[in-house]
Amino acid sequence: MSNKKNKKLTPVQQEYQNLAKAKEVKRNVLKNSLKAFLVGGSICVFGQGLQVIFIKYFKFTEETAGNPTSAVLIIISVLLTGFGVFDHIAQWAGAGTSIPVTGFANSIASAAIEHRSEGFVLGVGGNMFKIAGPVITFGVFSAFVVGIIKVTIKWLGGM
Amino acid sequence: MIQGHQSWVFKSKPTILGCGTVGGPFEAKGALAKDFDLLHEDIWVGQDSFEKSEKKLLEEACQIAIKNAKVKKESINFFISGDLMNQIVISSFAARTLNIPYLGIFGACSSSMEGLAIASLLVDNGAAEYALCGTSSHNAAAEKQFRYPTEYGGQKPPTAQWTVTGAGAAVVGKGNGPKVTSATIGKVVDMGISDPFNMGAAMAPAAVDTIEAHFRDLNRDPSYYDIIATGDLGKIGHDIAEEILKKDGFKFQEGVFKDCGKLIYKKDQPVFSGGSGCACSATVTYGHFFKEIKKKKLNKILVVATGALMSPMSYQQKESIPSVAHAVSIES
């Protein structure tokens, strides 16, 4: 990918970009990964605890307990987003908050809250999926492709 | 009067008669807080949207500048303003309130010096008796338009910058006070940087190009000025610019080459690489530097405001970020 970019740049531009890269404050990849690991793992542990509660006290099964667990995590994320706290946690935790379903909820809630000034229909309704849209679009499309392939393979196998 | 290829020398030395600077809560905790005319406790400023808040900030800065210049609003011939919002609505709506003939400009974060250069040109050539130039920016409005919703939990890299919430305005005319002596209009420079979270690196080449053009056109060298300040290159862009200028033979004495984005905030504020936004260079110049020149602590400064000329769509279409820088010299 970088080779393609280099072909379009003049030598002066290439030289400048090397300088700019050298001056860039290096992201502490190890520290960021550790923070993501800790926060992401903790959120999943919390989710696991919720699942146990839902199975034990609310008559959910291991299969179905994932749904109310996600719902609780989503509600908590929306509240933290609304109180202006989520983005501060996320700046520290990075992927630790954006990879679990908390990140999905935050992307929808933050966009909805932000665009209220443009009205509820076009503002909130129209912008809600601004950031979460790609996840849904590509999730659905890839599931469709995978599904079609699997069904075709099954059919070809004569089952 | 044109000098060299792209510079103006203002023979009649138009004066900055008065300035107005307004800031938000982050700026109130910053390093130059005491040089602001008005500081707000929150970014809403009593309005119900960020965009309306920014408009209020620009209007306030203009009104304070007019008051400090001791001229009647009705005697100001032209209002020159620009900002970061789509179609520069902030400036247009402020112009509606001020009811002064309006020239809208767009230079992204270089708007402050672009406006000051044009205002000075008009006054110097007798095309205006008084000209008002201003600009504004708002952290939340800018994040909403250019990057992500403000409550979104996307991790910002250390090369990112913090858009200043504020506005700066100045009235230019004939009288006593700090004088605008020259201006150099910059060319658009693009070194292929395409990361909107590293605008310092995108803008540094434009700053270098304009600074070198200024010294070339006016046949000066850096020792002429007490301070040469770039608008908002931030730590990374400023370092890059300094290195390239040194390589090209421009030597700065200790403490001469500064950056408004590095000056405006304290070291313990979470602003990553430094301040940015149109209001960054405007509030530091019309607040801090203006006051220092009036107190005769500074005599000759060159402010090189830098702007990144991308749109939210251009970098999604894999375009790089072209930049421009405009320089104005102010002397006591």
Add this chain to the structure above:
Amino acid sequence: MEKFFWAFLVGGGICVIGQLMMDVFKLTPAHTTTTLVVVGAILGGLGLYDPLVKFAGAGASVPISSFGNSLVKGAMMEADEYGIIGVLTGIFEITSAGISAAVIFGFIGALIFKPKG
């Protein structure tokens, strides 16, 4: 008890993969999560994601990759009953709770909250 340990490890591990995608490959959070959803869908299709969920519990079901797996599962469940058309009709079968909750509570959030900036 053991499941909590694996939930922590696997969940944290998937987040580390996401962090590396952002820091080393300079992908945006949107690109990162989208990629992980697609990976989840592919692994789900290969029958590899469900065993991970059984093993690590919430460590596999909380990250966004499980969303891709659930979409495929829903599609396949309907396809098993109704043939190829089921792929289309079943996709949101299992993930309905998650998406509905996000939309509903996101909207309620917009009713109650103002952005803090």
